[in-house]
Amino acid sequence: MRRLTARRRVTAGVGCLVSALVLAVLPLPRGADQAQAATAESSAVTESGTKGPYDDFSNLKVTVHQTKDLTGQGVRVTWTGGAPSENSYSNFLSVMQCWGDEASGPDRTQCEYGLASGTQAGNGRFVYQGGGSLGDPQETESSTPVDHNGTHYAPFRPVEGQGDPTTSGTDITYFNDGDTNAVAFLPNDGDGGGDMSFELKSAVEQPALGCGARTIATGAIEPCWLVVVPRGTHNASGSAYKSGDPVSSSLSESNWDQRIAFRLDFAPVTDNCDPSKPERGIMGSELATDAVTSWQSALCRTGTYRFNYTQSGEQQARDAVTSGDALAGLAMTVDPVEPVDGGPQVVHAPVAVTGLTIGFVWMYDVTGGTVPLTELKLNQRLLAKVLTQSYPLSLIKPGDKVPDYLAANPDSLVKDPEFLKLNPSLAGQAAANTPLGLAVAVDNTDSANLVWKYILADSDAKEFIAGKADPWGMKVNPAYENGVLSDSLDFFPKTDLTPTTTQCGGGYPDFTYTGLDVVPYMNDMHDAALKIRRGSIGTAYNCDFTTLPTKPAAIDRPIPTQQRQFGLVDNASAVRYLLGAAALPNADGQYVKPTSDSLFKAVAQMPDSDVSGVKAPAPGSMKDGAYPLTAVVYAAASLDQAKDARLDYARVMRYAAGDGQTQGTAKGQLPYGYAPLPTAMRTQAQQAAARLEKGVPDADESSTGTSGGGDDISGTGSGGSVSGGADGGVSGATGAGAGSTSGATADASDTAHPSTAPTETDPARQNVAQSGGATPSEVLGIVRWVLLGVLVAGGAAALAGPVALRLSTRRRAAAD
Secondary structure, three states, X not given: OOOOOHHHHHHHHOOOOOHHHHXXXXXXXXXXXXXXXXXXXXHOEEEEOOEOOOOEOOOOEEEEOOOOOEOOEEEEEXXXXXXXXXXXXXXXXXXXXXXXXXXXXXXXXXXXXOOOOOOOOOOOOEOEOOOOOOEOOOOOOOOOOEOOOOOEEOOOOOOOOOOOOOOOXXXXXXXXXXXXXXXXXXEOOOOOOEXXXXXXXXXXXXXXXXXXXXXXXXXOEOOEEEEEEEEOOEOOOOOEOOOOOXXXXXXOHHHHOOOEEEEEOEOOXXXXXXXXXXXXXXXXXXXXXXXXXXXXXXXXXXXXXXXXXXXXXXXXXXXXXXXXXXXXXEEXXXXXXXXXXXXXXXXXXXXXEEEEXXXXXXXXXXXXXXXXXXXXXXXXXXXXXXXXXXXXXXXXOOOOOOOHHHOOOOXXXXXOHHHHHHOHHHOOOOXXXXXXXXXXXOOOOHHHHHHHHHHHOOHHHHHHHHOOOOOOOOOOOHHHOOOOOOOOOOOOOOOOOOOEEEOOEOOEOOXXXXXXXXXXXEOOHHHHHHHHHHOOOOOEEEEEOOOOOOEEEEOOOOOHHHOEEEEEEEHHHHHHOOOEEOEEEOOOOOEEOOXXXXXXXXXXXXXXXXXXXXXXOOOOOOOOOOOOOEEXXXXXXXXXXXXXXXXXXXXXXXXXXXXXXXXXXXXXXXXXXXEOOOHHHHHHHHHHHHHHHHOOOOHHHHHHOOOHHHOOOOOOOOOOOOOOHHHOOOOOOOHHHHOOOOOOOOOOOOOOOOOOOHHHHOHHHHHHHHXXXXXXXXXXXXXXXXXXXHHHHHHXXXXXXXXXXXXXXXXXXXXX
């Protein structure tokens, strides 16, 4: 149990800023609202406040921008019509997530609230009767229980089957200050409004709320609720707030009576597949996890098998395919399955276009307050600096001795002239007002390799890593010299493990910590996105006074106005948690964000890999608006499998290339953060499915090197071949179709994430868009390619049997 100390309360209380904190409320990055428009706005709900006994909220209007098909994610909340906040204790909102009955809504015992980090006005579950500033005339002796100290509190009551109600106002049985999603103090801006991102939890993240798991007799999912409690200039007693006076809890009855409740309809957290069905395994890239997990329900409705998806490093998945491991007959991978001499043939079907994002939540100080960073630029050398622990504050906590070998370097990003040249709005920030380091996943992945290829393709970054100082004199941490890094690396090493000794004082012994405690590894990129959203990546260099010898303890989770984190995440997770997206330079020197348009332009420029028909990421050569960290995920399967397995895996490919490319938040759709596959890639996936259904070719086909169905699609530049042994085994490729997709989308105004316009999934529209800028012969090639795909798909349809798909959900994020 984490001990609440006076020091923590005082430290965090400094962060409760005055009126200009207005914009400091975990805002949605500019442009991300357009990216979510097709889904968020379609279920947006606006509710109004009412006049209370002491404050009038009748002009307040609050909008929750997505209320349906919800899961563990961020949701945008905006409001207008309040009074401007002028201090750290009045004119604010408290926001919380609750469970409750469909008809009556939630009561205050059903809400996760009261243990928010720091000293925030309106926080806590303690309620008071009688006189004094905290006394509430609506509270009675019998309305609430008392704890062991005789203090009344509003208990938290979990959903049935999850335990007993809490026994005090500080009971952390179900949530604590490190993982709660409640936000106690969100100040109104200078116009009386605001804009923030609120973290929602499904039953996976918070069983005590049960969102997405509770059902009624008909089997329908019971709703959860988002509750907003507006606060004015008076306490529950009716007394006007005064500086230094305590502020009553937003759960106190008079305050709670002013609540505005929004119904939240969560997607089911289970896939409803018959557990008695035998399993087929799929494994591979995290870049496919959100998509495959979304597709599970649609693919589980029929068939005799259910599917288990195991997120893993791509090489592990490729090895499973080449070894014939029955645990995973289908791999999701970015780099192709390399041919094995004499081994079985393999088909590759493109299933997802996505990318990697430097996602961030970054509050910074301006005159009079704190505001959110909405635009961030990073180049390859800056990425090299943060990934090589070359800033002292990525190794030590402020105040501890800087290692001699880093003493000449700026202590953090905001003190680096190169960073400030790209981000002048951050000039003058305190050294501590910056992320300590880039949060990265621990696994070996194609994603990590893509990042190193991008960094080392830049001469400035490559020379910096080799030991050359940047123009301002900063040098790489020497622990990374001598060939530690290369463009074949598929993980992020933390090579400098130099211990730092810190003093605890008070007679407690000193202890040591390393850079792994300052910037720890994340479980995966989804874990990184969630921790960035919360503003806490698990940094641990405080003194843990509860044990002897003393050891590092996690620093307190910052209050919303002090959150500053960034990390490498998949674009789907960045969109899911409404993170900002850094702009990165391509080969033209143009700074680009991951929009649908920039992702498609990158796919169009990708060269063929060593395996015919599979595009290779080329982050160092992207030009003309292409986003450098773009990736295509391929589903790869061996032809040498039992027929029923091949038919099942082929159906997965067909769904991924068909209905699975319709963007949305409903189960079965393509989550936002992915770009719909270009038409030519959909055709390629259908052809790969047909080839997989047919199985190992006979001797005549093997000698001619043709694809399934006998249609020759090799040697034209718009297709590939299927072969085995030393020549490898691949399906038809993307070629000209994918190579002319730069106009095939996209809301170019979306400056944070891919466009979500549903019309972009219309194959007819994509064909027209893809012809833009192409030569007449290329246009004819596209038409030929699409018609060929229709014929192959139609001929193979008779072979297709029913299939069910059940995919496991992500690994849960580690506790902060």
